[in-house]
Amino acid sequence: MAKLAFYGGVDEIGGNKVLVEDKKTRLFFDFGQAFNFGTDYFASWLAPRALNGLGDYFAFGLLPRISGLYSKEQLASTDLAYTEPQIDAVFLSHAHFDHITHVQFLDPEIPVCLGVGAKLLMESMEETSSFCRYGEHKCHKFRTGHEKKIDGIKVEPVHVDHSIPAAYGFIIHTSAGAIVYTGDLRMHGPRKDLTEDFMEQAKQCEPIAMICEGTRMVEKETRKNYSEAQVKDLSNEVVSSTDKMVFVTRYSRDMDRFRSFYEVAKKNDRQIVVSPKTAYLLSKLLSDERLHLPNPLEDDAILVYYKRKKSGQFDEKDYYAWERDFMDKMVTHEHIHKNQKHLIMDLDFYQFTELIDIKPSPGSHFIHSMSEPFSEEDIEDQIMHNWTDHFKMHFHQLHASGHMDRKHLEDLISYIQPKKVFPIHTENQELFKEHCQNVQTIEYAKEYPL
Numbered sequence: 431m432a433k434l435a436f437y438g439g440v441d442e443i444g445g446n447k448v449l450v451e452d453k454k455t456r457l458f459f460d461f462g463q464a465f466n467f468g469t470d471y472f473a474s475w476l477a478p479r480a481l482n483g484l485g486d487y488f489a490f491g492l493l494p495r496i497s498g499l500y501s502k503e504q505l506a507s508t509d510l511a512y513t514e515p516q517i518d519a520v521f522l523s524h525a526h527f528d529h530i531t532h533v534q535f536l537d538p539e540i541p542v543c544l545g546v547g548a549k550l551l552m553e554s555m556e557e558t559s560s561f562c563r564y565g566e567h568k569c570h571k572f573r574t575g576h577e578k579k580i581d582g583i584k585v586e587p588v589h590v591d592h593s594i595p596a597a598y599g600f601i602i603h604t605s606a607g608a609i610v611y612t613g614d615l616r617m618h619g620p621r622k623d624l625t626e627d628f629m630e631q632a633k634q635c636e637p638i639a640m641i642c643e644g645t646r647m648v649e650k651e652t653r654k655n656y657s658e659a660q661v662k663d664l665s666n667e668v669v670s671s672t673d674k675m676v677f678v679t680r681y682s683r684d685m686d687r688f689r690s691f692y693e694v695a696k697k698n699d700r701q702i703v704v705s706p707k708t709a710y711l712l713s714k715l716l717s718d719e720r721l722h723l724p725n726p727l728e729d730d731a732i733l734v735y736y737k738r739k740k741s742g743q744f745d746e747k748d749y750y751a752w753e754r755d756f757m758d759k760m761v762t763h764e765h766i767h768k769n770q771k772h773l774i775m776d777l778d779f780y781q782f783t784e785l786i787d788i789k790p791s792p793g794s795h796f797i798h799s800m801s802e803p804f805s806e807e808d809i810e811d812q813i814m815h816n817w818t819d820h821f822k823m824h825f826h827q828l829h830a831s832g833h834m835d836r837k838h839l840e841d842l843i844s845y846i847q848p849k850k851v852f853p854i855h856t857e858n859q860e861l862f863k864e865h866c867q868n869v870q871t872i873e874y875a876k877e878y879p880l
């Protein structure tokens with residue numbers, strides 16, 4: 431008999447940890463960290479201590495105490511004894527934090543299966559950021575069409591469209607029948623066709639169960655969302671109607687969004703200025719030929735912004751080794767200031783101090799291409815507006831979500847027609863019942879036989 435259990439993503443956005451068991455085979459799907467993870471006990475610099483491994487997490491029941499899952503090192507300061515792996519593999523749907531972060535705790539003997547591009551994204555994060563460590567694991571990379579048989583379970587990854595490259599849903603063939611896991615997906619992105627492929631294959635296998643994301647399963651949407659095509663068109667309107675500087679803020683690994691702004695820049699005879707981190711990610715992703723991203727070292731439309739560090743003289747030694755590769759494409763605040771009407775600049779909120787050096791002319795534009803704040807008391811949102819007001823910039827909110835809206839979710843379920851629906855990655859499991867009859871709402875760690 432096959433069964434399901436959920437150790438994350440239950441009544442919360444993200445943090446998915448789905449255990450699929452069939453006879454002796456046990457697989458996890460995703461091993462992420464929810465956005466509100468640990469916030470009852472930790473805040474800012476009050477954080478779990480790395481040296482205590484899982485000890486600080488177990489103290490508050492933040493991670494499941496499952497034998498044969500975690501590494502010896504992580505269990506050293508806990509009372510859960512280390513045993514040989516009892517999980518056969520962990521599959522990752524895509525490289526967003528809320529689906530992969532807790533991979534760092536896994537026993538390195540447990541194979542991690544993930545998309546070719548997802549592996550590149552994770553490597554890039556480890557190489558360019560001090561807080562991303564996923565540990566060493568046996569890795570099996572896949573693409574759509576590569577089935578993976580692990581003991582009695584056959585797993586088929588199928589590409590989907592989401593706000594990060596290399597996102598997949600899975601069709602999991604067990605002895606009880608097929609289980610579909612959506613990962614995160616959308617229908618309003620530039621690669622709607624990928625999601626359609628997934629829907630088609632999922633329907634064909636007549637699933638006995640579907641584990642379905644529900645980020646936007648809400649009573650009423652309060653935040654403004656566009657399609658990716660609309661974001662591009664509206665951004666083009668902003669850029670084409672000004673001779674001032676245009677800044678954009680977006681999620682760093684949303685390459686669809688990068689491409690939108692890159693194309694808008696080219697269309698308007700402007701160059702796009704990116705950070706060394708984005709340049710590094712772009713060059714890393716070149717090795718996945720299916721992504722068709724530009725090479726920052728060869729593409730004349732791309733410039734790389736170096737901020738002042740250490741000596742303040744833009745000396746090579748001031749920068750990390752991985753940052754130095756792009757110094758041939760270097761521009762500084764002075765160049766930006768002098769060429770405002772010829773540029774679009776990627777500027778992350780945490781780099782806003784660069785505005786003090788750049789001195790954008792009043793009337794410049796700022797495109798916030800991320801979710802609107804979740805609460806009205808959002809401090810960072812207030813600070814962002816204080817900065818854009820201070821520099822007399824026009825503010826534009828232009829964003830396309832990585833997730834299906836409610837209508838698309840309902841269409842997805844009625845198209846695939848699974849026997850049962852398990853809502854995950856949502857704060858509104860009950861709302862699924864308004865549209866479909868066979869909803870099994872999920873509880874943390876409870877087993878659901880199929």
Ligand SMILES: [Zn+2]
Nearest residue numbers: 526592614832
């Ligand atoms: Zn995601």
